[in-house]
Amino acid sequence: RxxxxxxxxxxxxxxxxxxxxxxxxxxxxxxxxxxxxxxxxxxxxxxxxxxxxxxxxxxxxxxxxxxxxxxxxxxxxxxxxxxxxxxxxxxxxxxxxxxxxxxxxxxxxxxxxxxxxxxxxxxxxxxxCHFEATNLEAIRLASSGAIGKLRYVRSEHGFVMRDPSLWRLKRALSGGGSLMDIGIYALQASRYLTGEEPVAVYARESTDRSDPRFTEVEDMIDFTLEFPSGVMAGCYSMYSANQNRVLVMGDKGRVELEPATRYAGNRMWTGRDGREQEVTPPATPHKTxxxxxxxxxxxxxxxxxxxxxSGEEGLRDMRIIEAIYRSAREGRRIQLGAKA
Ligand code: NAD
Structure with missing residues (x-):
């Protein structure tokens, strides 16, 4: 049953x-x-x-x-x-x-x-997104060698937060701002598209604290993840602009998704040197x-x-998120898995 x-x-x-x-x-x-x-x-x-x-x-x-x-x-x-x-x-x-x-x-x-x-x-x-056709095809392409050796990932995720009373803007309920809510998609994409775990993070925050929406949590955060192979992922998340995009760049071409992680209507392109073509991902065994x-x-x-x-996968992200916040707060690169 x-x-x-x-x-x-x-x-x-x-x-x-x-x-x-x-x-x-x-x-x-x-x-x-x-x-x-x-x-x-x-x-x-x-x-x-x-x-x-x-x-x-x-x-x-x-x-x-x-x-x-x-x-x-x-x-x-x-x-x-x-x-x-x-x-x-x-x-x-x-x-x-x-x-x-x-x-x-x-x-x-x-x-x-x-x-x-x-x-x-x-x-x-x-x-x-681990069950979404476009993202699954992007993972397949990135890991297949089709775009060569991976060099970097870029991902921007944001939307315009209009209602200042929402729980998402209250730290006690949300735990943080755009990073917790939507930047986590950029973090996830960087990890599942490279198949690697970051070894260090560096982050900077930009928030207008006089804006009544952002008295408790961050608006925009820019974070770089360093992976063991030398791949770097540059990510932005924000509550002040609409953006939903992922780019994976290899030495032989690119895979680009925009929108990348929406509920429906995600699109992707692959190719090189301005000759990128749209890709229709194969259907998944599940309907949505x-x-x-x-x-x-x-x-x-x-x-x-x-x-x-699994829960371990959620925990891995939370460890990185804590390091991203710490990096932004302390203004320095934080090594993951290392003490102090
Ligand atoms: P929402 O505000 O629309 O719904 C939250 C629900 O929790 C409401 O029914 C509300 O009544 C209830 N609630 C109970 N106690 C509350 C309290 N103290 N304060 C506020 N609400 C309280 O939020 P949502 O967009 O449905 O988000 C819920 C969760 O789902 C969040 O963790 C969010 O990150 C997640 N989410 C995931 C996706 C996704 O694509 N995977 C999309 C949207 C939201």
């Missing part, structure tokens, strides 16, 4: 993006909702044919352990709540899909991994990146395999 997901947090992503995607899944279905808004939860449950017993509040959430219809809890809450709900879900005996960024600190990520390990439950992070992501965790639970984007 398809596995049952409980969606925690009926906001933009959980309600508007993920819930409709169960229609595209082969192995996953909606089994419960968890919300602080009883009227909204009742409406969503009714729309999807769920019984009243499939509705939970944040207070009753732990009783989800008694619901055999729920196999996996999907945490779609503000970043600072990811650790708490992942740990509570694991303790309730459920596997966990947790949205990006995995949490707001390395310590939280480690506690989440430990809780899932103790409970013998799977933990996966909602890095949907979201369905691929949701069904992947189900298959991992069934087979015992680790998700390709």
């Amino acid at each position: 398809p596995f049952g997901y409980a969606i925690v947090g009926l906001g933009q992503y959980g309600l508007k993006t993920i819930i409709p995607q169960f229609a595209n899944c082969a192995h996953s279905r909606l089994a419960a909702v968890v919300s602080g808004d009883p009227a909204k939860a009742a409406r969503v449950a009714a729309e999807h044919g769920l019984p009243a017993s499939a509705i939970y509040s944040y207070e009753t959430f732990d009783t989800i352990r008694n619901n055999p219809d729920v196999d996996i809890v999907y945490v779609c809450l503000p970043n600072s709540m990811h650790a708490e709900y992942t740990i509570r879900a694991a303790r309730a005996g459920k596997h966990v899909m947790c949205e990006k960024p995995m949490a707001i600190s390395v310590a939280e990520c480690e506690a989440m991994i430990a809780a899932c390990k103790t409970a013998k439950r799977k933990l996966m992070i909602g890095y949907r 990146q979201f369905a691929g992501q949701l069904d992947h965790l189900v298959q991992c639970v069934r087979t015992g395999n680790e998700p390709i984007v």
Whole structure:
């Protein structure tokens, strides 16, 4: 039977993006909702044919352990709540899909991994681009030698944040600004396109602190990642311009994606010397990146395999993010994996 997901947090992503995607899944279905808004939860449950017993509040959430219809809890809450709900879900005996960024600190990520390990439950992070056709084709091309030896990656990710009251701009809830929210796509792309782990980072921040949106978190951050092969990745993230782009440059050509990591409509080009051509990536076995992501965790639970984007993968990013913030704060290059 398809596995049952409980969606925690009926906001933009959980309600508007993920819930409709169960229609595209082969192995996953909606089994419960968890919300602080009883009227909204009742409406969503009714729309999807769920019984009243499939509705939970944040207070009753732990009783989800008694619901055999729920196999996996999907945490779609503000970043600072990811650790708490992942740990509570694991303790309730459920596997966990947790949205990006995995949490707001390395310590939280480690506690989440430990809780899932103790409970013998799977933990996966909602890095949907690992299931997205354009990004998968870019990974294939970059690793195939088609553009020669890789030299650098450039990625810019941003959007114009209009509402100063959003939790994304409150440090206690977000853990940080554009880097936590959208710069993480540039970081992820640099890692999955090179297949390497950075050994050092150097970062600079540019934020207008008199702008009421940016009293607590950064607007723009520019970070360079150094990889062992000599590849460098230059990345920007920002809350003050719309940009969504990835370029991988090799000594024989380039792969370029724009938009690169959107929900739909991503496009890519490859070639060299101004003769780049658009590439239509091969179709994936799954209908959408979201369905691929949701069904992947189900298959991992069934087979015992680790998700390709496990808790450890989220932790790796969080270690780099902490180093990026530290580099920007201290104005110096930070070696990863090294003390002080
Ligand atoms: P949102 O503000 O639209 O939804 C957040 C939900 O959490 C709402 O239902 C809100 O009521 C609830 N909530 C509970 N306690 C809250 C509190 N104290 N303050 C604010 N909200 C509270 O946010 P969203 O865009 O749905 O983001 C949720 C998570 O999903 C974030 O971690 C975000 O990074 C992630 N996300 C991922 C993607 C992706 O493409 N993978 C896209 C968007 C968001």
